[in-house]
Amino acid sequence: MILPLNKSNLKLGGITLKVIINGYSGTMGKVLTNCVLDDEELELVAGVSPKHHDVNDKFNTYSSFAEVKEDADVVIDFSNPLALDGILEYCLNTKTPVVLATTGYNDEEMEKIHEAAKQIPVFLSFNMSLGVNILLKLVKEAAKNLNGFDIEIIEKHHNKKVDSPSGTAVMIANAVKEVREQSEFIYGRHGRTGKRQQNEVGIHAVRGGTIVGEHSAIFAGNDEILEINHSARSKNVFAEGAIAAAKYLVNQEPGFYNMDNMLG
Ligand SMILES: NC(=O)C1=CN([C@@H]2O[C@H](COP(=O)(O)OP(=O)(O)OC[C@H]3O[C@@H](n4cnc5c(N)ncnc54)[C@H](OP(=O)(O)O)[C@@H]3O)[C@@H](O)[C@H]2O)C=CC1
Numbered sequence: 543m544i545l546p547l548n549k550s551n552l553k554l555g556g557i558t559l560k561v562i563i564n565g566y567s568g569t570m571g572k573v574l575t576n577c578v579l580d581d582e583e584l585e586l587v588a589g590v591s592p593k594h595h596d597v598n599d600k601f602n603t604y605s606s607f608a609e610v611k612e613d614a615d616v617v618i619d620f621s622n623p624l625a626l627d628g629i630l631e632y633c634l635n636t637k638t639p640v641v642l643a644t645t646g647y648n649d650e651e652m653e654k655i656h657e658a659a660k661q662i663p664v665f666l667s668f669n670m671s672l673g674v675n676i677l678l679k680l681v682k683e684a685a686k687n688l689n690g691f692d693i694e695i696i697e698k699h700h701n702k703k704v705d706s707p708s709g710t711a712v713m714i715a716n717a718v719k720e721v722r723e724q725s726e727f728i729y730g731r732h733g734r735t736g737k738r739q740q741n742e743v744g745i746h747a748v749r750g751g752t753i754v755g756e757h758s759a760i761f762a763g764n765d766e767i768l769e770i771n772h773s774a775r776s777k778n779v780f781a782e783g784a785i786a787a788a789k790y791l792v793n794q795e796p797g798f799y800n801m802d803n804m805l806g
């Protein structure tokens with residue numbers, strides 16, 4: 543369903559969008575559920591979670607997409623890469639746009655996502671915050687201009703995170719590679735690895751406590767260091783970013799979209 547959308551402020555002009563949340567029982571799913579329920583432009587019609595779905599009086603819940611009876615204008619997913627096939631089957635059959643916020647996809651899964659985007663609008667970002675998307679632009683600028691500086695990426699997350707490095711760290715590393723094509727990604731270092739090569743991009747994952755999400759890109763030169771940092775202080779930034787993406791996506795043709803497309 544194509545809806546009129548005021549792109550300048552990403553609001554919907556009095557129309558209510560029907561939303562399905564995949565992974566509604568998860569940590570992000572709960573935050574997103576509250577944000578969607580609070581948004582008068584959105585109606586939460588269903589939630590999907592395989593193990594922890596329970597009945598509530600606000601929206602219908604299911605343990606798999608195959609059971610979902612409702613139509614929706616958009617699906618928003620914060621879950622696990624293993625959920626991908628079920629989501630895409632539902633969205634392709636019903637021609638429903640989908641916002642994918644899950645991280646940790648392998649190459650085969652990314653291929654499926656791009657294939658689906660030939661038929662439906664697909665929005666994917668491993669970090670829905672505004673700040674990280676500006677950080678990516680700054681990283682490219684720094685990598686382009688700071689010739690000879692060594693680049694290392696450090697990400698820090700809570701102790702429940704199941705994938706590493708974070709999707710955001712992967713995006714940062716890919717941003718570096720866009721401007722330094724010879725980059726070689728080195729995931730952590732241990733033992734006698736020999737001295738650092740200039741084209742290495744070290745990527746390091748820290749896990750602990752309730753850290754929401756911190757990312758640093760370090761540019762180390764001779765006697766000077768530039769560090770670009772982003773720190774998420776609550777999970778709401780991700781939920782609100784995903785909602786903005788959903789409102790943007792429902793007005794798009796089939797295709798693959800990310801934060802750059804939305805933010806311009
Ligand atoms: N792009 C972004 O800005 C952000 C992305 N994320 C990403 O979102 C994802 C979820 O994070 P978080 O909420 O912390 O994780 P949680 O582990 O708290 O929640 C995971 C959710 O996914 C569901 N799930 C797990 N396995 C499957 C499966 N095989 N099939 C279908 N659903 C499944 C769980 O349901 P059940 O409990 O019933 O198994 C649960 O609802 C992660 O990939 C994370 O990296 C997180 C924050 C920001």
Ligand SMILES: O=C(O)C1=N[C@H](C(=O)O)C[C@H](O)C1
Pocket residue numbers: 645668669670699703707708709710711754755756774
């Ligand atoms: O799992 C999380 O929590 C987060 N995951 C995303 C990632 O892997 O980059 C984004 C954010 O940092 C929180």
